[in-house]
Amino acid sequence: MxxxxxxxxxxxxxxxxxxxxxxxxxxxxxxxLTGNGNYVDDIRLPxxxxxxxxxSPYPHARIRSIDKTAALAVPGVKAVITGEDLVAANxxxxxxxxxxDKQMVLAVGKVLFQHQEVAAVxxxxxxxxxxxxxxxxxxxEPLDPVTTPFDAMKDEVILRDxxxxxxxxxxxxxxxxRSGTDAAxxxxxxxxxxxxxxxxxxxxxxxxxxxVAQFDAMGRLHFHVTSQAPHVYRTAISLVTGIPEDKIxxxxxxxxGGFGNKVPxxxxxxxxIVGALILKTPVKWxxxxxxNLTTTGFARDxxxxxxxxxxxxxxxxxxxxxxxxxxxxxxxxxxxxxYPAGMFGIVTGSYDFPVAFTELDAYFTNKAPGGVAYxxxxxxxxxxxxxxRGMDILARKLDMDPAELRHKNFVQKEAFPYQSALGFxxxxxxxxxxxxxxxxxxxxAELRKEQAEKRARGEYMGIGISTFTxxxxxxxxxxxxxxxxxxxxxxxxxxxxxGTGIVRAGTKSQGQGHETTxxxxxxxxLGLDAENILxxxxxxxxxxxxxxxxxxxxxxVAGAAIALAAxxxxxxxxxVAAHLLEASPDDIEWTDHKFQVMGAPDRSVxxxxxAFAAYTNPGEGNxxxxxxxxxxxxxxxxxxxxAYIAVVDVDADTGEVKVRRFxxxxxxxxxxxxxxVEGQVHGGLTEGYAIAFMQEIPYDEQGNNLAPNFMEYLIxxxxxxxxxxxxxxxxxxxxxxxxxxxxxxxxxxxxxAAFVNAVMDALAPLGVTHIDMPLxxxxxxxxxxxxxxxxxxx
Numbered sequence: 001m002x003x004x005x006x007x008x009x010x011x012x013x014x015x016x017x018x019x020x021x022x023x024x025x026x027x028x029x030x031x032x033l034t035g036n037g038n039y040v041d042d043i044r045l046p047x048x049x050x051x052x053x054x055x056s057p058y059p060h061a062r063i064r065s066i067d068k069t070a071a072l073a074v075p076g077v078k079a080v081i082t083g084e085d086l087v088a089a090n091x092x093x094x095x096x097x098x099x100x101d102k103q104m105v106l107a108v109g110k111v112l113f114q115h116q117e118v119a120a121v122x123x124x125x126x127x128x129x130x131x132x133x134x135x136x137x138x139x140x141e142p143l144d145p146v147t148t149p150f151d152a153m154k155d156e157v158i159l160r161d162x163x164x165x166x167x168x169x170x171x172x173x174x175x176x177x178r179s180g181t182d183a184a185x186x187x188x189x190x191x192x193x194x195x196x197x198x199x200x201x202x203x204x205x206x207x208x209x210x211x212v213a214q215f216d217a218m219g220r221l222h223f224h225v226t227s228q229a230p231h232v233y234r235t236a237i238s239l240v241t242g243i244p245e246d247k248i249x250x251x252x253x254x255x256x257g258g259f260g261n262k263v264p265x266x267x268x269x270x271x272x273i274v275g276a277l278i279l280k281t282p283v284k285w286x287x288x289x290x291x292n293l294t295t296t297g298f299a300r301d302x303x304x305x306x307x308x309x310x311x312x313x314x315x316x317x318x319x320x321x322x323x324x325x326x327x328x329x330x331x332x333x334x335x336x337x338x339y340p341a342g343m344f345g346i347v348t349g350s351y352d353f354p355v356a357f358t359e360l361d362a363y364f365t366n367k368a369p370g371g372v373a374y375x376x377x378x379x380x381x382x383x384x385x386x387x388x389r390g391m392d393i394l395a396r397k398l399d400m401d402p403a404e405l406r407h408k409n410f411v412q413k414e415a416f417p418y419q420s421a422l423g424f425x426x427x428x429x430x431x432x433x434x435x436x437x438x439x440x441x442x443x444x445a446e447l448r449k450e451q452a453e454k455r456a457r458g459e460y461m462g463i464g465i466s467t468f469t470x471x472x473x474x475x476x477x478x479x480x481x482x483x484x485x486x487x488x489x490x491x492x493x494x495x496x497x498x499g500t501g502i503v504r505a506g507t508k509s510q511g512q513g514h515e516t517t518x519x520x521x522x523x524x525x526l527g528l529d530a531e532n533i534l535x536x537x538x539x540x541x542x543x544x545x546x547x548x549x550x551x552x553x554x555x556x557v558a559g560a561a562i563a564l565a566a567x568x569x570x571x572x573x574x575x576v577a578a579h580l581l582e583a584s585p586d587d588i589e590w591t592d593h594k595f596q597v598m599g600a601p602d603r604s605v606x607x608x609x610x611a612f613a614a615y616t617n618p619g620e621g622n623x624x625x626x627x628x629x630x631x632x633x634x635x636x637x638x639x640x641x642x643a644y645i646a647v648v649d650v651d652a653d654t655g656e657v658k659v660r661r662f663x664x665x666x667x668x669x670x671x672x673x674x675x676x677v678e679g680q681v682h683g684g685l686t687e688g689y690a691i692a693f694m695q696e697i698p699y700d701e702q703g704n705n706l707a708p709n710f711m712e713y714l715i716x717x718x719x720x721x722x723x724x725x726x727x728x729x730x731x732x733x734x735x736x737x738x739x740x741x742x743x744x745x746x747x748x749x750x751x752x753a754a755f756v757n758a759v760m761d762a763l764a765p766l767g768v769t770h771i772d773m774p775l776x777x778x779x780x781x782x783x784x785x786x787x788x789x790x791x792x793x794x
Contacts, residue, residue: 039253040210040224041286048212048282049078051272052129053291054119054136056111059366059703060146060159063110063118064139071121071135076128078279080136081271082119083108091274094240094265097232097334097482100171102162103369104330105267110143112159112329113368114705115294120271122279145366145703149303149326152363159329159364168364170331173341175422176357184318184355188309192397196389197772198382198752199696200301200326200367202707203374204715205510207256208292211269212284213276221248221276225269226255227538228262228508229548232482234540236265239483241273252538258510259687260372263334263550264297290708297333298367298697299374301326302382306390314400316409319353319421321386323360326370331362333371334550335378336480336487342378343471345422349387350431350469350641351409356421366703375687375748377472377551384468388753392465392760393769401448402465402757403439407432410467413731424471426639427741428731429667435467438643438665441727447647455765460650464758465643468750472742473556473638475547482547486633489553490544491561493522493569494627497615499608500532503565506546507558508538512744513676514554518562520672521738525566526573527593527607544629552640552742555672556733561632563737568628573610576626579619580605638733638741642666644750646758652766655781657693657759664751665727669741677743678726684747685724690716691748692755696774763787 068080083106086092094103107118119136123129146152146159152168159168185191211225221243227233230250238245255262268285275283287296302325309318323344327333335342341360348356373379391409395402410431411418418426439445447463454461477486490506503518515535523530537543546558570590577595578585587598596604613619614626647661664681671677694714698706707713732739752773759775760768766787771779 039255040212040226043212043224043284045212045214045282048284049122049124049275049279050126050129051268051275051283051285052121052126052133053117053268053271054121054133054138055115055291055295056107056118056140057114058111058140058142059114060143061111061140062143063107064141066119067137070137071132074123074128074132074135076124077121077132078124079122079275080119080132081274082106086274091240091270094267094270095236095483096330096332097264098340099337099483100340101331103332105270109161113366114703115291115368116329117267117295120275122275122283147365147367147699147701147703149324149363149365152365159366170327170362170364171340172359172361174357174359175345177355177421178357180355181318181320181357185307185309185320188317189312190310190394190397191307192390192394193305193307194390194393194770195303195305196386196770198300198302198304198385199773200298200370201374201691201695202293202298202697202713203259203261203372204293204713205257205259205261208287208289209262209266209268209296210286211272212282213272214282215276215280219247221273222251223248223273224251224253226262227252228258228510228550230508230538230540231506231545232485232548233265235483235485237273240270250540252508255510258550259375260299260550261297262510263372263548264332266296289710293697293713294705294708295368297372298328298370299372300382301370304382304386306386308390308394310394310398314398314405314408316351316353319348319356319387321347321358323358325360325362326365326367327362328365328367328370330369331371332369334373334482335371336474336482338479339378342373344379344383345424346380346469346471347383347387348420348422349384350411350467351387351391352411352415353421358422367699368705373551375684375745377470377474377745380470380745381749381752384470384749385753388466388468389756389770392757396764396769403435403444406435406465406467425636426469427636427733427735429469429639429641430729430731431467431641434641434665434667434729435643437727437729438645438663441665442645442661442663444645460652460762462648462650462758462760462762464646464648464754464756464761466750466754466757467641467643469639469641470552470746470749471637471639472552472745473634474551474553475557475632475634476636477633485547487547488631488633489546489557489561490629490631491558491565492544492627492629493562493565495526495528495569495611497612499528499611501528502534502536503562504536504543505558505562506544507549507554509549512549512554512680513673517555517559517672517676521559521562522566525563526570544631552745554742555740556638556736556742557632557634559740560634560737561630564632565628565630568630569626572623572628573607573614573626575622576610576614576618577605579622580609580613635735638669638736640666640668640741640743640746642746642750644754646754648758648762650759650762650780652784655777655779655784657775657780659689659722659755661725662722662754663725663727664747665729666743666746667729667731668743668746669730669732669736670739671728671730672740680744681726681747682724684745685751686716686721688748688751689721689755690714692752692773693775767791
């Protein structure tokens, strides 16, 4: 057992103990043993129809007409619906979760991106639906595409005819001190400026999206769906369809990964519900991989101009970041309304900038809807990448070791809680200590010596550092909402007479191990066997209302709710324990996972003893039973941080980059289960590696998606992925009940910059200062050739 003493949120300083070496044992589900992990696709219902979507081949085109005749003649086809059909039923548009925009369910008037949904076909079998989909005749009039936000800002072609504001501009957002930052930059002894691009990428979860819609005999909708936020789905479905919320049950089973991709409500879901309603039979829709990669929510696509001012000794004096964002045809992000650009205000990172300013303008283009927070808390990965590239570029200009530059400018541990120049209040941290641990663990001094020797031989070895601060735990109601619903979260705990129990939460695991973590929290708080604590999520009929799982908010928000709900159970149990021990409740203390009389440790009872008594002998005046529920509205977010170091070798003749070593040292506050943390870090680093070196969803000048499958959008296997080294430090969050901060997204946030910084460090002797991700062999090879050609010309 690991024992940490920290403030538990109510100031009591109560000791908390959490397991550091085991993961819960769970029975294998036979569906996984057969290789089929798609729970929604496993659903079989009498009379169930298959639905197939018809997609547009054009990125931008007017729809002259749609002819369903041939499709409806295919045997087994029951219906074909179009956007006009949905508009007639007042179902043509979806509200987006942040409320700044709306999205067409099926295209009406014109299509706005390649593969946009145009019609839905319902048939007895998927094969019949596919055959009929090919026979839906759509007459298109191609229009000029707008494929970059820089073209969109010219407003020469207005994409969204439905908007009153006839411009491609979506919103302007800013934070910080514009005039103070400009003045500081004008007076800076040293300035650096670089445009860095976080490319459009896709979460590509293991399992694509899918749903089954069924109305029962009482007219109640049962909706099984791959959702990260089932309660929000229920509310959104009610708002779109007009079905009363009490007549809707949303069930999100094991969903095969999410990473932000399964937060939005997609057109296929609405079409399936409409089909089930009008055809009076269950409807299933399971999207293909190409549909997932071409129509569901994308991430990144941020063009960021980073300017840093500093003194000659390396002390930073100002930061300015100007961003142009490509949000595609519909702004489908789930950003809170107060933060349309998400948590980009964390762009000052781990550094004590005296003054800073950031602004962002978002635009519509003829691309699939963007804005998904791919394994990060609403744009934190983009922000971290911008500042960490900027700091390395500054270190190069100053001819200063990048580790030394970071040390010089870190927020000091004595400064917490720290108010950043862009408005966030960081809760706790020890940035210098975390970086020092990483440098010592990887042998930084020896690596620099090896690098110098290799450079003397004409070899290209690089060492890249990325130190990051992430803002997670989206939940404080004063700042966060989806569809106006505040981003609290919830827990319900019920202890049975025999000392077993159940915990229900408003979150939805996609592989984060909630079944283990939530049981361990209850176990530690109540002294019960974690193996006998059942965890339930994802069913709106049983789970308390919650905002779901994304943005690393599970442990910071729902975990806190579970811990505090368990303490409510414990307070109720204390009264029953006092009855059993024939003492006053004021004389009962909770020590070593049992209730005992103060000063008489031999007079004690366990929680299991109390649980049975709560149902059989609770004592006069005590309410029977042992359960509690709680909704947690956190006072602040949590701020995990880390220091990552990549070591690479670059083959200048081929452009190949080999990641020789990668170390991730994370501080996520109190650790509940290290095995789960380790798994989260490994997974996030693998995704960060993929984004840095191979993954991008590019579009050509005509708006064609050039990565519609896994032949073009590469997924790293065990062969390509480096061997990950990890470490940790611990600075508990002072306001979280158990001091936890969250870690699931940190490796995706911190690793891309470390990889790129390492490659740029390797190519420094050639004068290469920046290459945009992904760092493919061709890009690196061309950068080397261009640098060599420039040197030869000089």
